[in-house]
Amino acid sequence: MKNLFLCVFLFSSFRSINAQDWAQLDRYKEANTHLSEPKPGEKRVVFMGNSITEGWQQPELTFFSKKGYINRGIGGQTTGQMKIRFWQDVIALHPEIVMILGGINDIAQNTGYYIPNDEIAANIADMAELAKAYRIQVVICSVLPANIFPWRPHILPADSVIALNKLLKAYAEKNDFIYLDYYSEMVNDQKGLRSIYTYDGVHCTLEGYRKMEQIASNVLNGLTD
Numbered sequence: 001m002k003n004l005f006l007c008v009f010l011f012s013s014f015r016s017i018n019a020q021d022w023a024q025l026d027r028y029k030e031a032n033t034h035l036s037e038p039k040p041g042e043k044r045v046v047f048m049g050n051s052i053t054e055g056w057q058q059p060e061l062t063f064f065s066k067k068g069y070i071n072r073g074i075g076g077q078t079t080g081q082m083k084i085r086f087w088q089d090v091i092a093l094h095p096e097i098v099m100i101l102g103g104i105n106d107i108a109q110n111t112g113y114y115i116p117n118d119e120i121a122a123n124i125a126d127m128a129e130l131a132k133a134y135r136i137q138v139v140i141c142s143v144l145p146a147n148i149f150p151w152r153p154h155i156l157p158a159d160s161v162i163a164l165n166k167l168l169k170a171y172a173e174k175n176d177f178i179y180l181d182y183y184s185e186m187v188n189d190q191k192g193l194r195s196i197y198t199y200d201g202v203h204c205t206l207e208g209y210r211k212m213e214q215i216a217s218n219v220l221n222g223l224t225d
Contacts, residue, residue, distance in 0.1 A: 023084035024074050035070070038094050043224040044070065046090050048082060048127070049101040051075035052144060056209055063213045067220075070095070078106045078115070079123035086127045091134055097223055098131050099180070099216070100124055101141035103168075104202065107160045108149045117160060121167040128177055137223060140172045142183040147192035148201040158191035180219050182212055 038044045045067070047053050053073025057064050064071050072089040074081070079102045090098050102124060106115040128138045142165045147158040165183055172179035186208070188194045192201055197208030204212065 023081040024077070025085050025088065027074055027085075028072055028089050032088060032093060035093060038096075042068075043097065044068075044093065044095040045097045045099065045220065045224065046070045046072055046093055046095040047099045047101070048086065048090050049073040049099075049141075050077045050082070050105055051203060052104070053101055055203060056212070058206070058209070060206055061209055061213075063209070073101075076105055076110055077102070078111050079103055079120050079127075080106070080111070080115075083123050083127055086130060090127075091130065091136070095136055097137040097139060097220070098127075099139045099141055099220075100127055100131075101143075103143045103164050104146060104157070104161070107143075107146075107157045107164070108152045108155060117164045117167055120164055121171060124168060125171055125175075128171075128175070132175075132177075138177045139180050139219060139223075140168050140177050141180045142168060144182050144202075144204075145187040145191060145193045146202050147190055150200050150202070162191065178219060178223075180216060182215055185215055186211060 047056070047064075047069060050073055053071060054075050056073065057071050063069065070093060074085075082100075082102050103120045106120045106123075107117075109115070124140060128140060131138050143161050145158070146161055147156065149155050149157060161183070165181075169179045169181075171177075186193055186197050192198075193204075193208070197204055197211055199205050
């Protein structure tokens with residue numbers, strides 16, 4: 001039952017995309033309006049992403065509520081969609097740090113066409129450069145392991161994920177951004193997510209999110225202390 005609930009939750013955004021709001025700019029518009037300016041000394045953190053990020057906010061998990069982190073994930077989104085809404089969902093919120101996690105839906109061809117890995121990496125680079133211009137600390141996150149897409153069974157993503165992560169890591173290192181590696185600690189011997197961390201091969205169980213929290217905290221604790 002819990003897995004069924006998560007499936008409905010994670011894909012509700014993707015199913016309801018309006019052709020006139022391709023990037024879903026309306027999704028967090030009201031929430032952003034009601035968000036106050038950062039308090040003096042506050043090191044605001046925004047998590048920008050897709051369903052992996054969106055699904056992180058669940059009643060059983062207190063990572064965001066306890067830390068005051070801001071979740072701006074939208075299920076089903078590609079990096080092109082994320083880039084369009086990056087200004088209003090990240091820059092305009094005046095964070096100290098942005099965590100960028102995206103790319104798996106590009107590989108899954110969620111927008112209906114093939115996007116090469118270098119174009120996916122370029123979209124993430126564009127977001128990182130915009131954040132840098134506004135003196136926001138950038139953390140580029142690896143794509144999580146995946147060797148199957150339940151909604152695109154004809155696409156085998158494992159090697160594309162590995163190749164994209166290599167591009168992201170190289171870009172981060174070349175430009176002095178932080179690279180946060182979820183992949184290495186969550187992968188199994190078949191280039192997919194370990195079964196304890198996923199219920200469908202792509203999206204995380206509670207244990208998967210707890211592992212992500214541990215990995216992310218190792219980086220964020222040093223940046224926000």
